[in-house]
């Protein structure tokens with residue numbers, strides 16, 4: 001099994017005009033390049049992507065690559081049609097009309113055959129490459145090659161939400177710092193409230209950040225529920241030296257193509273028009289969860305028995321941050 005090393009960086013590059021790829025096994029080839037992908041724009045919304053493979057690249061690698069490309073295109077495009085070229089295995093003459101050949105292959109499957117235009121001998125359309133493409137094991141391997149992307153995306157999403165929340169805290173003139181960015185220990189960020197001169201007060205708030213609406217489930221009665229996947233989160237949330245807030249960021253809605261064009265046009269004409277949201281998380285809400293969970297534990301529930309919590313969040317904005325500051329800093333002073 002080989003992995004793909006993308007010399008052009010990202011698969012998004014596919015949407016530019018060409019990209020080259022190397023495989024680990026092709027690194028020794030004199031040309032250095034094993035595969036090339038070329039995009040031909042047929043019109044504004046349609047294009048043809050052609051994959052060229054170097055001689056000497058194994059059929060398995062060719063098939064994996066075709067699967068990987070096809071999988072990504074299926075995600076990105078409205079409709080994808082695969083074409084391929086066939087050569088006569090006897091005299092190597094190309095066989096024409098790919099659209100017709102593909103239909104024959106779809107119709108006749110493993111028994112699909114056509115005659116060579118040059119030597120008249122029989123060309124099996126379901127050849128070794130098609131057999132590999134139809135192999136479910138290979139399909140799964142190709143999918144796992146492509147699976148790296150969503151993970152990166154979710155880490156990046158988490159980082160974007162952290163920056164958004166940090167910006168809101170900073171604009172309310174409060175101090176904050178990220179806590180153990182690589183560990184999923186239930187707390188992502190620590191806020192230290194400041195006094196009127198901007199100095200730290202030693203009074204803290206702890207934040208757990210969750211990016212994306214998938215963390216909330218709306219019940220039939222309209223209540224939003226947050227599923228607590230790990231009991232150890234509950235231990236972390238109930239054992240901090242200050243209140244713990246659950247913060248949920250909702251992403252900006254994905255824009256359709258026409259919306260994107262309109263957004264670009266408007267931003268050019270009116271740069272400060274905020275009708276088209278540019279932040280990744282325009283909607284960030286938070287709620288205090290530590291006392292809610294402490295109450296449930298006082299009433300006899302063990303952390304393993306608490307599976308969800310109703311999320312009744314308020315918008316995390318400057319006013320809300322300052323309300324919490326007053327509650328905690330002034331509340332401590334009065335006590």
Ligand SMILES: [Zn+2]
Nearest residue numbers: 088091116119
């Ligand atoms: Zn032939």
